[in-house]
Structures are given as structure tokens and as C-alpha cells.
Amino acid sequence: MLGNGNAVPDAGAALKRLLARDRLAFAMEAHNPLAARIVGNAGFDVVWASGFSISTALGKRDRNEVSSTQLIDVLQGMREVTDTPILVDADTGFGDFNNFRLLVRRLSVMGVGGACIEDKTFPKLNSFVNGRQVLIDAEEFCGKIRAAKDSQLSNDFCIVARTEALVVGAGMHEALERAERYRLAGADAILIHSKEKTADQVLEFALHWAGRTPLIAVPTTYSETPCELFEASGFGLVIWANHMIRASVAAMSEVCNQVSSQRSVQGISNKIVAMEEVFDLFDYAEVTAAERRYCPNGAAGA
Template structure:
């Protein structure tokens, strides 16, 4: 009932242990707290919160318009709804070095298990768009040092994302990734890898886990979990997939409503009321106080 009973520090500790196991972890992107609960119920390893999803949810493009407050609030709403670890996209850290430090502590307070900070110029662009620019090496490393120094929970995972592949190629990506690890990164997110060989090269060059981003319609091919495991990746995210599926279904439903005036033919594609009630745990609330929540769920 209500929120997760697992404290944030326990989620972080468990996440660290899973990372250290060497298995590949699967983190679909949640677009709201309820979808995070569904991700947990289906047996995934964790939940990802994409900056692109938070921006889109606000009707904005993913170009650095969202604030730390907006991101931390939404990430916290999602994190408290699941026993799984949640990692969140913290863009470029929402400002300069001191802002990065504040962002880490704010996200710790929100209850997430980790975040990634990227090396794009602020304001950033979506990682799979053309025209990206990255900061110089000193600035990129300064951001990660600030993030690592600011955390109060040693199990909070600092993920360094580099977008330099699109600007300077694979070797530059490996070189920057190594230096980001030296600066304190626990994991590397090498954005927009072109093929499995590039994932394999980055993974082989580093002593920390590598995150693979399987976003649709982007620069990277869409590989399976097994393929990514063989290439050395240890965490895979599908950042916008559920939002895309939900919005695609919503658009088709609205088109049907305009054309037919009803949605009878789409009932089989909808989540049943009973399944929704089960997911939000109506029975738990009913058991807590039957004097208020005294109802029966229709089947």
C-alpha cells in the first residue's frame, strides 16, 4: 500500500551488489510512477527515468529546458513507488560545477539509486540528434569529480555519459571514458554507439561497467539483451519505449473515436479495470481501512 517499504539506501546497496555480480541489468524507462510499478511487477531489474520523457511529459523538447526541481520531483515520485533501483538522467548537471554537486544531493534526497551526468555543452541536445557539441576535457572531468565528491551515500552510482562519439569518433570516446573513470565515475554511458563492435571496444577498454542505450529511431542499432551481454555491456536502458508505445496507442484510440464515435473495438487492447485496480493495490487499501474503502472489484 502507498509507497515502497524499501529505504533508498537499501535500494542503492542492492543495486551496487547487482552491478558487481557481472550480470546484465535491464532498466526500461518509466513515464510515470504507475508504469514503474508495472516494470517491477514484470520482473525487470530496475527503472530508468529519461530526461527526454520528463521533457515530453511537460510538452517540451529534450534540449535542456527542464529544471533540477522538475527532474528531482518526477524521479522521486517514481522512485518511491517501486522497490527497484531507479536511475535518472541528470543532463549536464543543471549548471556549473557547484550546481552539479547540488544536483547529486538533491537526487539522493529524491531516493534514486544513481544518475548520469553528460559532457555536452549546456544547453544539451538529445543524444541521437545531429549538431551536438561536447565540453572540453577539463570541464567534463570537473563535472564528474564534483558529482563523486558531493554524494553522501557511497552506494549512489555516478554514471558518466559521453557524447563525444558523434564528434570525434570511437578512440576519442574510449580516451574520454577512461579519464571519466579516473575522475570518479562508477559506470560509463557511451552514447550513440554505431554497432556491437563499438560497444565491445568500449567495454574491453574499461574496468567499470558500460551502459547501453537502446532507444528507437536513433543512431544505434537495436540489439537484444543477449547481444549486448556478449559485447560486454552490463546495463541496458530503453528510455522512451514505453512512452512511445503509450502515445502511439493513445493516438490510435483518438483516431478511432473520431472515426467511429466509440472505442468498443479497442477494448481488447486496453488494460482492464480489474488489472489497473490490482496494480494500484485497491485490495491493500481496502484491508487497511475497510470502513473507508469498502468495495468489491468487478471482474
């Protein structure tokens, strides 16, 4: 069956429980309802609604070229097909405190588990792109956090504060100082981001942080790090932040290039799923059974 699409008042509570438990939780990126359905079916604890991946899927760059309304449209589709808690990558909040609190209120109504906001200026640029990477004033960012907490419709809604201090080269002291200010402003968890090739920076941060709030890691550039290290260091969640969209680009490019060069779809059956697998993924059998119940005379669509 599909997700029920109703409000999930305990989605935030479920997310907070995952972050707080002793065992490491895992989130996988999704960029549309199809991806969210696959992530949920695969048994991941959390769906990460990635700003980069959603932007890419919509043909935009990860530089706030996608509006909050476009994001909401994608998220609504995700909510309709999975009951796995969704943590939304809200970038820098789509503007000032007012933009972010309006977004949080809409997410709360939808039954999304939480939103992650990062402490860079608007418009943001993807952390792994060479370009303008500037931190926002810490107190202004704290104001965004307080506005979000005051606007959420459930106390269980989860606000994750993501500091980019290590990404922009501001150093460990700045990262720790900012994270502590964000915690005091009401953040439910801290995402410490790094673009180093090893996890040394984030593991050092975790050592100094000493479990003040749940910690989240995004091992995109240090993906070879054993997850046992994150768990032993006190992290509550690891996010595989962009792997579904990257897998999609690779698979679609391979099939498309092969069909284009050979002018035939012969020989690609081992690279694509059967139609029946897609039908099963979205439970086509349910609507057929419902049709027999609600349209006994075969009048559906008449």
C-alpha cells in the first residue's frame, strides 16, 4: 500500500527518538516520490529530502534556484507514498527568519518530521562547489532557529542546525562556538559538515561536543569511514545525502547512450526493471481490487 498521506503527528517524535538512541540511524536521499518510495521500502530510518538532489531533478542548480513552493510540491508527493519520517534539507531557510518560520509551519501541517537549516548567507551555494561560501552572522541564525521553534505546530517537530564553519575554513573553535549557540537557541540536533577527505574533523568535533545534543554526519567526501566510528563517537544519524540522484544520473545516462548509439532497445533488459516491478512498487493491484468494489459495472472513468 501507499503511504496514507495523512498528517503524522509523531513523525518528529520518531525522528528525535532515532537521533537519541544508542544505535546509529541512517538516512538516504530522495529527490521525488519515486525515490522516497524506494528509500522507505529499503528500510532506511529516515528519508533525507535533499536540496541538491531535488534541485538537480528539477533541472536547477543547488543555489536556491528552486523555490520553497516547488520544494513543498515535491515533499507533498513524498508524503503520499511513504510513512518513513522525512527530514527536509531547507538550505538557508529560503530567506530571513520570516521565510523560514512560514516554511516550518507548512512542513508541520504536512506531517514532515523536521527541517535542517544551514548557517550560510542566502542564496546558498552547494558546499562542494568552488565559489562564494559565506557564514551568516551567528545571532541572526539563532533568530531563525527561535522563529522556527516558535512557529512549529508540534513540540516534536525537529529543527536541525547545520554549521558550515569547517566547510568555509573558519576552524574548529568557530564550529563549536556556533553549534553551542544554536543549541541554546533551541536546535534539537547539530549537523556538523566537512568536505575533507577523511572524517578526522567531524570526529574531533564530536569529541569536544561530548553529547550535548544529537549529532548528524554527512560522509559524502569521507565515505570510506567505517560507520562504527560515527556510532562510537556519539553520532545519532548518518545521511547518505546524494546517492540516489547520482545513481539515477549514471543509470539513465548509460541506458540512454546505449539506445542512442545502437538505435535499438535490444540488450538493455538487464539494466532496467520489468514493468511488473514498477506496478508492484505502487500497488496497482490495490486499485484493481478497489475498482471491483466501487465500480461493479465497470464504470470507472466513465
